[in-house]
Amino acid sequence: MKEIAEFARAVARDAGRLLAEKITGHNRVFYKGTIDLVTEADKMSEELILTQIGRRYPDHGILSEESAAKNEQATARWIIDPLDGTTNYAHGFPFFCVSIAFEKDGIMEAGVVYDPLRDELFTAEREGGAFLNGRRLRVSTVDELSRSLLATGFPYDIRVSKDNNLDYFKAMAVSAQAVRRPGAAALDLAYLAAGRIDGFWELKLKPWDTAAGCLIVREAGGVISDMAGQAWNLFSFGLVASNRLIQQQMLEVIKGVKHGK
Numbered sequence: 001m002k003e004i005a006e007f008a009r010a011v012a013r014d015a016g017r018l019l020a021e022k023i024t025g026h027n028r029v030f031y032k033g034t035i036d037l038v039t040e041a042d043k044m045s046e047e048l049i050l051t052q053i054g055r056r057y058p059d060h061g062i063l064s065e066e067s068a069a070k071n072e073q074a075t076a077r078w079i080i081d082p083l084d085g086t087t088n089y090a091h092g093f094p095f096f097c098v099s100i101a102f103e104k105d106g107i108m109e110a111g112v113v114y115d116p117l118r119d120e121l122f123t124a125e126r127e128g129g130a131f132l133n134g135r136r137l138r139v140s141t142v143d144e145l146s147r148s149l150l151a152t153g154f155p156y157d158i159r160v161s162k163d164n165n166l167d168y169f170k171a172m173a174v175s176a177q178a179v180r181r182p183g184a185a186a187l188d189l190a191y192l193a194a195g196r197i198d199g200f201w202e203l204k205l206k207p208w209d210t211a212a213g214c215l216i217v218r219e220a221g222g223v224i225s226d227m228a229g230q231a232w233n234l235f236s237f238g239l240v241a242s243n244r245l246i247q248q249q250m251l252e253v254i255k256g257v258k259h260g261k
Helices: 002-022 040-056 086-091 166-173 185-193 207-219 247-258
Strands: 029-031 037-039 061-064 076-084 097-104 107-115 120-125 129-132 149-152 178-180 199-203 223-225 238-242
Touching (some): 002 040, 002 097, 002 107, 040 076, 040 097, 076 207, 107 207, 120 185, 120 207, 166 178, 166 199, 166 247, 185 238, 199 247, 207 223, 223 247
Parallel strands (some): 061 076, 149 199
Antiparallel strands (some): 029 037, 097 107, 107 120, 199 238, 223 238
């Protein structure tokens, strides 16, 4: 697994360098929905990653945001977001990343989240710990929700769906010390692992948004659940993550929203 992890780190850095170079120049934007966009840089980053994986591991499966799934029957699979935080990137807002995870037999084995502008490489291997540029990470020790800094995000169908997170945001905003909405879930999760935030929740995330980040959180001592506090998986409707100490308090706030309290 060391070889896989080293390869993922190298590819993430290559893709990140491309994104950092591209953000300063002309970058065409295409719309997949009313507010859901993809940039030329997304596609270039994805092509770079998929090409390198294809050359090195041609039999592996691939699940990536901007392309159809490949080798779906393979027991080894890469889960990729070539540019998480596309809206930020398109506006020149400096909060985005590359996210690459490796899964074997349904178990997440390695994850990388790379922020090229800050040259911060968040990594984890299953049962091997989480690291930022080689320095071991641990989640924060804040144990009261009222003193916690949280992060969240909103789904692309916020204008048309009742499940838009606005109700949970309102409840968390008056329960926590503060709530941030940075705009890149993979990087939010990496920040949780690094102790920069204490908790995170979001609805309707995709596997490529969470695969690497959730492994990094867990390896840093954090905890992940679904919105009801049950076991979370890549296809769960919602995700709640924290430093473990405030997890139940976050879930109580969410429960109160569901019951109209």
